[in-house]
Amino acid sequence: MANTKLKTVRLQLPVSTDDLKGLELGTIVYLDGRIFTGRESVYKKALDEGAGLPAPLGELGTVNFHCSPAASINADGSYNLGAVTATASFRFKKWLKAWFELSQCKIIIGKGGMTSDIYRNFFVPNGAIYLTTVGYGTGALLGRGIKRVVTTYWREELGLAQAIWVLDVENFGPFLVESDLNGNSLFERENAKIAPRLQAAYEGTRPATMARYGETDDKTDELI
Amino acid sequence: MIPQSLIKATADQLMAKAAIEIPDDYLSGLERMADTEQGDLSAFVIRAMLDNYKAAKEDRRAMCADTGVPRWYVKIGNEAQIEGGPIALETSLRRAVADATQDIPLRPNRVHPLWRTDHNNNCGIGAPEIDYAFHPDADWIELTTVHKGGLFGSDYRMLFPADGIDGIKRFYLDTLVSFGKRGLACQPAIIGIGLGGSKDICMTLGKQAACLRTVGSINPDPKIAALEEEFRDFGNSIGMGAMGFMGSSMVVDCHIEVGYCHTGGLPMSVHMFCLSSRRASARVYKDGRVDMRGDPNWFTDYMRRDGVDWDGATSLAAE
Known part of the structure; x- marks a missing residue:
């Protein structure tokens, strides 16, 4: 991995909340052990439809990756897993409360993070943190870190992209610590640093003659 | 007559090239940014991406697992003749997308907007999109695939x-x-x-x-x-x-x-x-030649013409 002044740690899975103490925002993380993918269709099925988890917690691990791999099934039923990258996590917040209760996850990996409100309300009480993927799109590097596809669940109903993929990984990364155990957000910290420059960049531009309904002039707003 | 088998084989090659190899022009641009970026975190991200492009090429795996929504841009020379006509051409391009989804593999991203039906091959109603343009005084066709997020x-x-x-x-x-x-x-x-x-x-x-x-x-x-x-x-x-x-x-x-x-x-x-600016282009000739091209040359003088008639004076500018 490239030279950097940023701190780098390697975490052995499964982790306890204690293992996550002292992880600072912006630390580079690599993982070893068991993870599983799950996104909207998994949440819908497990929570909204009440199916629960398809396997015991120990088998899935406690790291939920918001991911659909670029993968196919070979004619003999074996897996052809190429690249893996995350999908944007903010869309999944409505399921988080029930999801943490069901899955007891300690780490959620995704793209773009969530808000510090969400971290404080749902992650902190469960002793969990959020790791963001890097880029985005280090799909080939992450693909290299996958040592074994353990199994897949709900492949028929949900399709390859939305199914649960249970994966054993080694030196799997890089990720960045986006939320810590106090619920702080790296993205929000960076947004705050950029805000004054942004304000200056807008000087000399002109608001549109015809406004859009609901439009504001608050440059600290985010889409999520 | 441009053989359909050549079109399909070229399309297969382009699908893999686009998904796996970051285009040289984008790579050079990003390398220049890596040299000037002062922000620790932003610089780390760019360097990780440069490592990622290398890994993708070495392993022949897709550079990003969100392999986008593959589509085609086809430029047809005014004198080009395509074996089987446009219907056969579109079949080849759709097949190339379906085959690449299985073989590279790509993520089966394309679903029905309401029923979320996924054919696991990135094909469906209106997918892949195929856009057409034309070029004067030419008997080749140019194929460009773009896999944009x-x-x-x-x-x-x-x-x-x-x-x-x-x-x-x-x-x-x-x-x-x-x-x-x-x-x-x-x-x-x-x-x-x-x-x-x-x-x-x-x-x-x-x-x-x-x-x-x-x-x-x-x-x-x-x-x-x-x-x-x-x-x-x-x-x-x-x-x-x-x-x-x-x-x-x-x-x-x-x-x-x-x-x-x-x-x-x-x-x-x-x-x-984005950081996975996936595109690949080739010109296909009737004698079986295929030129892989770094530049799709989509916007030609002909494409940007301003007047009523085409006088042909600048038709070679894109060559």
Whole structure:
């Protein structure tokens, strides 16, 4: 991995909340052990439809990756897993409360993070943190870190992209610590640093003659 | 007659090249940004991406697992004859997408918008999109595939002549910032801006400006070229870098394409072609030759023609 002044740690899975103490925002993380993918269709099925988890917690691990791999099934039923990258996590917040209760996850990996409100309300009480993927799109590097596809669940109903993929990984990364155990957000910290420059960049531009309904002039707003 | 088997074989090759190999022009642009980025986090992100491109080529695996929504741009020479005609051509291009999804593999991204039906092959109603253009005095066809991400980084707005350049700048900035926060747009990106046209063509022009022009290319209108440069530098000066971290790496390049529009309006679209700016092009000849091309050469003098008749005087400019 490239030279950097940023701190780098390697975490052995499964982790306890204690293992996550002292992880600072912006630390580079690599993982070893068991993870599983799950996104909207998994949440819908497990929570909204009440199916629960398809396997015991120990088998899935406690790291939920918001991911659909670029993968196919070979004619003999074996897996052809190429690249893996995350999908944007903010869309999944409505399921988080029930999801943490069901899955007891300690780490959620995704793209773009969530808000510090969400971290404080749902992650902190469960002793969990959020790791963001890097880029985005280090799909080939992450693909290299996958040592074994353990199994897949709900492949028929949900399709390859939305199914649960249970994966054993080694030196799997890089990720960045986006939320810590106090619920702080790296993205929000960076947004705050950029805000004054942004304000200056807008000087000399002109608001549109015809406004859009609901439009504001608050440059600290985010889409999520 | 251009054989259909050659079209299919070329399409297969292009699908793999686009998914796995970052185009040289984008790579050079990003390497230049890696040299100048001062933000620790933003610089780390860019270097990780440079490592990732290398890993993808070494392993022959897709550079990003969101392998986008594969589509095709086909330019047909005025004298070209295609074995089986356009129906056979479209079948070959759809098959190439389905085959690549299984073989590379790509993520089966394409689903029905309501029923979420997934054929696991990136084909379906209207997918892959196939756009056509034509070229005078030629008997070849050119195939370009683009695998652009499909969720964030594009927007459209109807501006008016009263909004002027300052209004254009505002909407450009609004789009950069709103999708740049947290790096939803996966910047640094090639920004394509469409100005004018009817609403759908405005979107098309901007998207093609982002996806079909190479980093370093300029619009032939010198005033538009100056605007492209100004907007690129402006985008890199707002304090935001890769993933929305502090930095100076937002815009690898900015391309503007224009079309004549309604006299009362100034429609504008903005598109961001991301850190996985996947495209690959080839020209296919009837004698079996195939030229892989780094530049799709989509916007030719013929494509940007201004008058009623085509006099052919500048038809070779794109060669």
